[in-house]
Amino acid sequence: MTAGILSEMQGSTPVKEITISEFGAQKAQGILASSGKENAGVRVFIKSGGCSGYQYGMAIDDRELEGDTIVIDRGIKLxxxxxxxxxxxxxxVDFVENMMGGGFTVHNPNATSNCGCGHSFRTDGAQSPDGEGSGGCSSA
Known part of the structure; x- marks a missing residue:
């Protein structure tokens, strides 16, 4: 009976609040290793602004603040x-490379629209704040 309970518990892995892709984890590992901060992780946050209303932000952080959700995925602390x-x-969280360079991005199922090459997003389908444009990814 105990073995049955253990196998059921092992089969029901909790869903992570946020994840990182394999390539993103590889890139983050290198950045974290060179940061000089012990036990640092990648802080992912939302701030107001951008062409759609919200912008993603990321930073190397060795502090765990009250209220933080901490997820370890592929060896990276988020x-x-x-x-x-x-x-x-x-x-x-992912890392993408293209002809314009490379950088971290967020694949967000909650975003109903985005602009600024995916750095800005909106969740409710409403118009951009203050009539701001759609932003776009230009190579100018």
């Missing part, structure tokens, strides 16, 4: 503050 979590829940 820290998300309480206010940002509702907008980031279910998201995946």
């Amino acid at each position: 820290l998300v503050d309480q206010m940002s979590l509702s907008l980031l829940r279910g998201s995946e």
Whole structure:
């Protein structure tokens, strides 16, 4: 009977609030290793602004603040503050490379539209704040 309970518990892995892709984890590992901060992680947060209303932000952080959700995925510690979590829940941090360079991005299932090459997003389908444009990814 105990073995049955253990196998059921092992089969029901809790869903992570936020994840990181394999390539994103590789890139983050290198950045964290060179940061000089012991036990640092990647803080993912939302701030107001951008062409759609919200912008993603990321930083190397060795502090765990009250209310933070801390997820370890692929060996990387992801820290998300309480206010940002509702907008980031279910998201995946990734690293993309293209002809313009490379950088971290967030694949967010909560975003109903985005602009600024995916750095800005909106969740409710409403118009951009203050009539701001759609932003776009230009190579100018």
